[in-house]
Amino acid sequence: FTEGKEMTYDSVQKFNSVENYILQMRPTLRKRALFSDGTADYRMPPEPKAGDTVKIRFRTAADNVDLVVLCHEDEHIEMYLTDCDRDFDYYEAEIRVGDEQYKYHFEIISGMLRCTYDRAGVSRDFRPQYEFCIIPGFSTPEWAKGAVMYQIFTDRFCNGDTSNDVKSGEYYYINRQTKQVENWDKCPEDFDVANFYGGDLAGVLSKMDYLEELGVEVLYFNPLFVSASSHKYDTQDYDYIDPHFGVIVEDGGEPMPQDCCDNRQASLYKARVTNKKNLEASNQLFIKLVEEAHRRGMRVILDGVFNHCGSFNKWLDREKIYDDAEDFEPGAFATKDSPYHSYFHFQNDNAFPDNLTYEGWWGHDTLPKLNYEESPELEAYILNVAKKWVSPPYNADGWRLDVAADLGHSQEYNHLFWKKFRNVVKEANPEALILAEHYGDPKDWLQGDQWDSVMNYDAFMEPMTWFLTGMEKHSDEYKDYMLGNIENYENTMTHYMASFATSSLQCAMNQLSNHDHSRFLTRTNHKVGRAANLGTQAASEGVNKGIMKEAVVIQMTWPGAPTLYYGDEAGLCGFTDPDNRRTYPWGKEDKVLIRFHRDMIRIHRENPALRTGSVKFLRGDRNILCYARFNRAQQFIIVVNNDGYTRSMEIGVCGAGVPSSCQMTQIMYSSEDNYSMAPVTYQVERSYLKLTLPKYSAVVLRHQSEED
Secondary structure (H helix, E strand, C coil): CCCCCCCCHHHHHHHHHHHHHHHHCCCCCCHHHCECCCCCCCEECCCCCCCCEEEEEEEEECCCCCEEEEEECCEEEECEEEEECCCEEEEEEEEECCCCCEEEEEEEEECCEEEEEECCEEECCCCHHHCEEECCCCCCCHHHCCCCEEEECHHHCCCCCHHHCCCCCCCEECCEECEECCCCCCCCCCCCCCEECCCCHHHHHHCHHHHHHHCCCEEEECCCEEECCCCCCCEEEEEEECCCCCCCCCCCCCCCCCCCCCHHHCHHHHHHHHCHHHHHHHHHHHHHHHHHHHHCCCEEEEEECCCECCCCCCCCCCCCCCCCCCCCCCCCCCCCCCCCHHHCCECCCCCCCCCCCECEHHHCCCCEECCHHHCHHHHHHHHHHHHHHCCCCCCCCEEEECCHHHCCCCHHHHHHHHHHHHHHHHHHCCCCEEEECCCCCCHHHCCCCCCCEEECHHHHHHHHHHHHHCECCCCCCECCCCCCCHHHHHHHHHHHHCCCCHHHHCCCEEECCCCCCCCHHHHCCCCCCCHHHHCHHHHHCCCCHHHHHHHHHHHHHCCCEEEEECCHHHCCCCCCCCHHHCCCCCCCCCHHHHHHHHHHHHHHHHCHHHHHCEEEECCCECCEEEEEEECCCEEEEEEEECCCCCEEEEEECHHHCCCCCEEEEEEEEECCCCEECCCEEEEEECCEEEEEECCCEEEEEEEECCCC
């Protein structure tokens, strides 16, 4: 106060306020150290049941905050410091959960500073859309969390039994007779659904050593049930494995006459797919495959197409395949008196026989939409199918659900059906996994009572593809401003990952490629188009295997279940379907790329922090991605340089839970030409790491806590 001036009430108040602030003042709030999530380190137990007491943990920098508060609705629970080390403090609070979802966020107070923390990180304001959420009673199978999956498009993987191959002229499909492709290396034609290369379950069995050595833990099969197409998303009989994938015990009949389009004359096809001996023998081969997979520690997931079936389906039988077959009822196409009439919606119920007015999915008459709302019998039948294949003697380990959000004719029924589906599947096999194909936000189906998780397009494949290649996932568009756009990548990932419960995120199917999109390696060449206009050779021109390896590093170190699409590991290229359905290049594989996949898979499998640990973005920049995976025992720093030239950087690693002064060991380095697992030591000083990476390279660094 100025000498000679009288102290007023206001000046005394101001003085006291300043004095109070100075007394409470702490070092700058280290926001990057603030952390919590739904993993086992920060929520105990991570998958609580109703009535359980749950311990919630929050991390701060050591001696850096005054108060941490757990906020649930109008309740504010002060958290207590329970653990600390040289660099971090850990606060805890206990809650008791009931039957309803428990949503929460944190408030952190340090001196005069206050902020909130939620699933999207630090914020000045409360964001209800990003609150943490406990779903009492919801859990996903432990085996699925971080499991390495391998997708097999069976007709194109390996031909192990030539006696079951689809013959040329065996039947007529859509606009031509079937064709047996004799040249295994031939690229798919533009109209590919009636072309068959001969891959089968015997071929998969013959390659089990290869799959095991690669490190595969789960086999996910595109549809295996009887079907007329090569992709088999037009189911003909949900009760049997297709004998063309299985076993043909009794053959008979002849191929169709040339130019014939009447499947009543498809005697060879009829004999193969309606003979119960063939059907039962094919189911037995599937049982053998599952047993062999289980013996090797692998799981098996089936593809369920329950929104629609095929026009060949025995319930409709538009093609008259089952007209003369024993033990099959008349199809709904031929007569209104069919027991399956209610399974389909006919716009004109008086147009029999041969009623063409049935509803097709998106208008496709080869894909009749199933009419659940008007047919309790259909619903019961499909739910029994769901139960049957995850039960003895088949013992499949789960379902992938095709176009799952489209099932039914209303969202209300769709959600009701999947609740019933979950109940019957989990009752039959509590360890079964339920994954759905879904584009867009899956939150409404991931509330603990329907799906376990999804094919992870929005929170993996799409942002990954844009960041690393600037390409749309079908290779239909290139956007240069999306290439290397780290802000878009981090924001998109953060936003969509918040739609997943942690248990769902840990088993989300993280793919680079699949049967519906161009091969990832092809996307690295930035060619926009499809095989029909660019030619199949263009798919492998100008590809960048350095970027491919970057993608694999991310895939194997990101939360979720890394899922390989057959042949990606061998360098297979291809534009979007059907070109992405080329045959596996046996004898012509990229051996270096296979070894790289095998080594990255081993790193993923051997380190718990990469399977179920936390994730946090660190320092990002244009074309530079940097993030951490960690638990209390292990910490990993993953850095990707997707630029066309060498980049040097200084990375703050405090958020990774890494000690402020320590050594980290390089366990993987990848580049355009090769890769190395030779250990290299990096020094962390004052929570910063200096690093220089050549163009199109990636590095994985590990720190192991001393007690481990």
